[in-house]
Amino acid sequence: MDIEKLKKIVGEDNLRDDVAELYIYGSDASVHQTDKAQVVVKPQNTKHVQEVMKYANENMIPVTARGIGSGTSGHAVPIDGGIVLDLKDMDKIIEISPENIICKVEPGVVNDELNRQLQPYGFFFAPTPASGKVCTIGGMIANNASGIRSVKYGATRDSLLGMKVVLANGDLVEFGSNTRVDAAGFQLARLMVGSEGMLGIVVEATLKLTPLPKLRCLAISKFNKLEEAGKTISDVMSSGATPSMLELMDDIAIQSVNKAFNLGLPDVEAVIIFEADGMIEATVDGEIERIIKICEKNNGFGFEMSYDAKRRAEIYEGRKKLFSALSRYREGYVCADLADDMAVPNSQMAATAHAIHEIAKKNNVIMTAYGHCGSGVIHTKILLNPSKKEQWDDARKAVEELYDFVDSVGGITSGEHGIALSKAPSWKKSRMDIIPITREVKKAFDPNNILNPHKLMDAPDDWVTATELRYRVKE
Amino acid sequence: MDIEKLKKIVGEDNLRDDVAELYIYGSDASVHQTDKAQVVVKPQNTKHVQEVMKYANENMIPVTARGIGSGTSGHAVPIDGGIVLDLKDMDKIIEISPENIICKVEPGVVNDELNRQLQPYGFFFAPTPASGKVCTIGGMIANNASGIRSVKYGATRDSLLGMKVVLANGDLVEFGSNTRVDAAGFQLARLMVGSEGMLGIVVEATLKLTPLPKLRCLAISKFNKLEEAGKTISDVMSSGATPSMLELMDDIAIQSVNKAFNLGLPDVEAVIIFEADGMIEATVDGEIERIIKICEKNNGFGFEMSYDAKRRAEIYEGRKKLFSALSRYREGYVCADLADDMAVPNSQMAATAHAIHEIAKKNNVIMTAYGHCGSGVIHTKILLNPSKKEQWDDARKAVEELYDFVDSVGGITSGEHGIALSKAPSWKKSRMDIIPITREVKKAFDPNNILNPHKLMDAPDDWVTATELRYRVKE
Numbered sequence: 001m002d003i004e005k006l007k008k009i010v011g012e013d014n015l016r017d018d019v020a021e022l023y024i025y026g027s028d029a030s031v032h033q034t035d036k037a038q039v040v041v042k043p044q045n046t047k048h049v050q051e052v053m054k055y056a057n058e059n060m061i062p063v064t065a066r067g068i069g070s071g072t073s074g075h076a077v078p079i080d081g082g083i084v085l086d087l088k089d090m091d092k093i094i095e096i097s098p099e100n101i102i103c104k105v106e107p108g109v110v111n112d113e114l115n116r117q118l119q120p121y122g123f124f125f126a127p128t129p130a131s132g133k134v135c136t137i138g139g140m141i142a143n144n145a146s147g148i149r150s151v152k153y154g155a156t157r158d159s160l161l162g163m164k165v166v167l168a169n170g171d172l173v174e175f176g177s178n179t180r181v182d183a184a185g186f187q188l189a190r191l192m193v194g195s196e197g198m199l200g201i202v203v204e205a206t207l208k209l210t211p212l213p214k215l216r217c218l219a220i221s222k223f224n225k226l227e228e229a230g231k232t233i234s235d236v237m238s239s240g241a242t243p244s245m246l247e248l249m250d251d252i253a254i255q256s257v258n259k260a261f262n263l264g265l266p267d268v269e270a271v272i273i274f275e276a277d278g279m280i281e282a283t284v285d286g287e288i289e290r291i292i293k294i295c296e297k298n299n300g301f302g303f304e305m306s307y308d309a310k311r312r313a314e315i316y317e318g319r320k321k322l323f324s325a326l327s328r329y330r331e332g333y334v335c336a337d338l339a340d341d342m343a344v345p346n347s348q349m350a351a352t353a354h355a356i357h358e359i360a361k362k363n364n365v366i367m368t369a370y371g372h373c374g375s376g377v378i379h380t381k382i383l384l385n386p387s388k389k390e391q392w393d394d395a396r397k398a399v400e401e402l403y404d405f406v407d408s409v410g411g412i413t414s415g416e417h418g419i420a421l422s423k424a425p426s427w428k429k430s431r432m433d434i435i436p437i438t439r440e441v442k443k444a445f446d447p448n449n450i451l452n453p454h455k456l457m458d459a460p461d462d463w464v465t466a467t468e469l470r471y472r473v474k475e
Numbered sequence: 476m477d478i479e480k481l482k483k484i485v486g487e488d489n490l491r492d493d494v495a496e497l498y499i500y501g502s503d504a505s506v507h508q509t510d511k512a513q514v515v516v517k518p519q520n521t522k523h524v525q526e527v528m529k530y531a532n533e534n535m536i537p538v539t540a541r542g543i544g545s546g547t548s549g550h551a552v553p554i555d556g557g558i559v560l561d562l563k564d565m566d567k568i569i570e571i572s573p574e575n576i577i578c579k580v581e582p583g584v585v586n587d588e589l590n591r592q593l594q595p596y597g598f599f600f601a602p603t604p605a606s607g608k609v610c611t612i613g614g615m616i617a618n619n620a621s622g623i624r625s626v627k628y629g630a631t632r633d634s635l636l637g638m639k640v641v642l643a644n645g646d647l648v649e650f651g652s653n654t655r656v657d658a659a660g661f662q663l664a665r666l667m668v669g670s671e672g673m674l675g676i677v678v679e680a681t682l683k684l685t686p687l688p689k690l691r692c693l694a695i696s697k698f699n700k701l702e703e704a705g706k707t708i709s710d711v712m713s714s715g716a717t718p719s720m721l722e723l724m725d726d727i728a729i730q731s732v733n734k735a736f737n738l739g740l741p742d743v744e745a746v747i748i749f750e751a752d753g754m755i756e757a758t759v760d761g762e763i764e765r766i767i768k769i770c771e772k773n774n775g776f777g778f779e780m781s782y783d784a785k786r787r788a789e790i791y792e793g794r795k796k797l798f799s800a801l802s803r804y805r806e807g808y809v810c811a812d813l814a815d816d817m818a819v820p821n822s823q824m825a826a827t828a829h830a831i832h833e834i835a836k837k838n839n840v841i842m843t844a845y846g847h848c849g850s851g852v853i854h855t856k857i858l859l860n861p862s863k864k865e866q867w868d869d870a871r872k873a874v875e876e877l878y879d880f881v882d883s884v885g886g887i888t889s890g891e892h893g894i895a896l897s898k899a900p901s902w903k904k905s906r907m908d909i910i911p912i913t914r915e916v917k918k919a920f921d922p923n924n925i926l927n928p929h930k931l932m933d934a935p936d937d938w939v940t941a942t943e944l945r946y947r948v949k950e
């Protein structure tokens with residue numbers, strides 16, 4: 001690797017190759033860790049990205065693109081060494097154009113910051129990931145991220161109109177359009193969404209703006225049985241209701257956020273949290289009432305309902321901080337992002353929530369069921385004692401059983417966090433049919449296989465041993 | 476070509492190779508016509524498609540997939556001869572699952588028939604193409620079709636969750652999922668949308684169901700100036716309003732439908748037709764009033780507003796039949812689908828409508844400006860005397876000038892009808908940067924280049940001479 005050459009491209013200040021820095025860039029929010037990264041390069045503009053890619057491609061050097069590193073599947077873990085391409089500094093909001101109902105941003109722009117800037121114009125960027133405070137638009141595109149409002153407004157792919165992309169060979173191309181309909185050639189912009197850093201580097205994204213509703217009302221319903229809460233979610237969605245949020249939290253999730261943040265959620269087996277939005281109160285009330293009726297039919301009770309922005313913010317914050325709350329659930333245990341975002345058909349919510357608990361019990365780990373169930377995503381986390389080797393064997397078994405269940409009910413391995421390393425074994429097992437064409441598409445974009453190689457279809461077959469783990473395990 | 480072998484695959488009754496039949500299959504709704512098709516094959520099931528593709532691939536025989544043939548760009552015109560794969564008979568609605576908020580259909584299912592079947596469940600398939608009475612879901616997927624409701628509900632890509640695809644080599648694969656979020660591998664289902672029959676044959680599609688609104692209210696506003704109507708559309712969309720329909724019709728369009736169907740539309744320079752939908756009247760009224768205010772600000776007048784289903788149906792029908800109405804606009808003239816569906820950024824509606832009229836005048840043809848302008852699509856048609864060779868030269872010039880204009884304001888060649896043959900010269904001119912990667916993607920899916928070859932990036936450089944024209948031209 002010609003470090004001097006790279007310094008010349010991005011400037012000395014924008015390159016790091018000291019051990020401490022490389023250590024940090026060896027992991028993301030997944031369980032994985034590697035010490036293979038050779039250099040971190042921080043491009044400041046598109047030209048930098050093009051020149052770095054050209055150099056890497058000519059010299060067959062792996063390149064792992066990275067936003068803030070909040071990914072939970074290991075996308076940003078540079079398992080093949082080479083260059084880590086840190087895109088955080090490319091964080092300009094290039095244009096906000098309400099007259100064209102779009103904005104143009106660089107990949108390092110942070111989701112919540114973008115929404116702060118859009119707010120005065122009466123618009124927002126609709127995917128609302130729980131990690132919105134830190135996650136970058138580039139990372140959201142790479143993962144087809146979604147979040148609590150995806151139930152009404154869709155995932156990143158649904159708000160993405162066009163982009164500028166630096167290809168593996170350094171060429172700059174434009175995919176997609178400035179318009180909300182587009183039948184002009186293959187949908188390459190949509191293909192880039194969810195491509196996990198394996199097909200190209202997005203250096204500019206054209207995003208669709210969604211009108212901000214004037215009103216949002218949040219409501220909570222309690223349930224004494226998890227299965228009734230799950231069934232309620234399925235019933236709400238199949239009734240044709242259009243909530244702007246429809247979340248499940250099981251008892252473990254409830255206890256965790258109460259303990260960590262004093263949130264005062266009810267001590268029941270499950271709650272569902274839902275929101276309706278709109279321009280006038282009658283619409284919003286109508287939607288909330290309609291959903292409450294469905295809750296009642298399924299033995300929901302103890303409704304709380306609030307238009308108050310402060311109370312809403314409290315609940316959202318609690319929900320968003322669930323991950324850190326879970327980490328404090330039991331002394332000596334950590335909360336590992338494993339099997340954390342499967343998506344299942346709407347009718348399978350209750351069964352999946354139930355399966356999560358059963359599989360956890362059977363395998364000596366703690367698992368919680370929660371998530372954007374209205375859009376099909378059931379999150380879980382696995383709480384385990386990371387220092388014990390056998391707990392990782394337990395986790396491996398639990399993950400495999402859970403994904404087998406998800407596959408058996410017509411669900412998928414990942415709804416919003418991507419495959420990369422930790423979900424690859426299960427994804428490969430369930431999607432044998434598309435591995436060859438996935439490889440061909442990768443080859444079409446990246447013939448030298450330098451962009452985030454050995455992820456997804458080419459990842460190792462066991463996630464536990466795919467890399468070092470980000471925890472100290474006693475042998 | 477081994478006709479007997481093909482007969483064995485699909486059955487004798489499902490193969491045609493007589494001249495009369497081949498003539499019909501030599502054209503679609505575009506200006507193009509060819510006599511090169513050698514055989515029409517009508518698969519009855521997925522197995523048939525797989526075997527036909529396997530045979531074609533092994534023998535390097537071109538295959539042109541076809542729905543009803545209502546495409547306006549020449550996708551279904553078999554310019555390389557070989558096999559026409561008529562998918563109309565694969566028209567089963569496999570499953571309607573309100574509990575999973577999806578349906579599964581074969582490619583030959585007709586849009587309006589699907590919506591008739593969905594209606595009792597309280598859902599619809601949201602893209603609403605004007606050709607809904609005849610167009611097939613397979614064709615809509617191939618073109619990323621949209622329509623009058625795309626302004627609120629998006630295009631086909633936004634309602635498409637998963638699919639079964641027969642690849643060029645006959646392999647059957649599944650892309651996408653049953654869920655509304657999906658981060659499990661590359662978005663190959665979304666890539667198939669808009670792939671113009673060039674990447675694979677969709678044999679089953681999983682579609683997202685959208686809740687049917689309880690109420691729809693239609694309104695019309697008149698304008699004495701086309702530009703004020705255009706500006707109104709831009710203003711409505713950038714205001715954050717969410718109409719479920721927002722259509723422009725210029726004077727030629729108005730006169731045409733009035734003349735042909737006695738629709739009684741006002742004799743003004745332009746009207747906009749808009750609709751709001753919702754669950755309660757207050758929401759719908761609020762939306763309509765909000766839009767009317769914007770109309771008034773731009774000198775709109777003579778509002779008509781109706782919840783009445785009969786009057787709404789009348790107007791929709793008139794709008795949908797505009798194409799046939801335009802064909803009767805002037806004796807001896809035909810209405811040709813050329814430059815018929817460009818999409819431009821929202822702020823460019825007035826300027827584009829104006830440009831259409833200017834360019835028409837300059838080039839001795841008649842052009843009309845209308846369309847789903849709320850979602851960025853401006854339709855036009857070119858009315859010309861098809862028997863005169865110089866009129867085709869006029870049309871060529873008009874098309875080129877119009878697309879140059881569209882390109883200069885950041886628009887695209889096709890919003891919803893695809894590129895294929897008649898838009899390929901302009902698409903290629905404006906998208907030079909992505910032709911190489913488009914070819915690589917095509918090669919990844921279809922290494923022998925048998926699926927609808929010589930369309931899009933590989934189409935001839937002059938649409939007038941690309942094929943025979945579907946009209947008798949005197950030399």
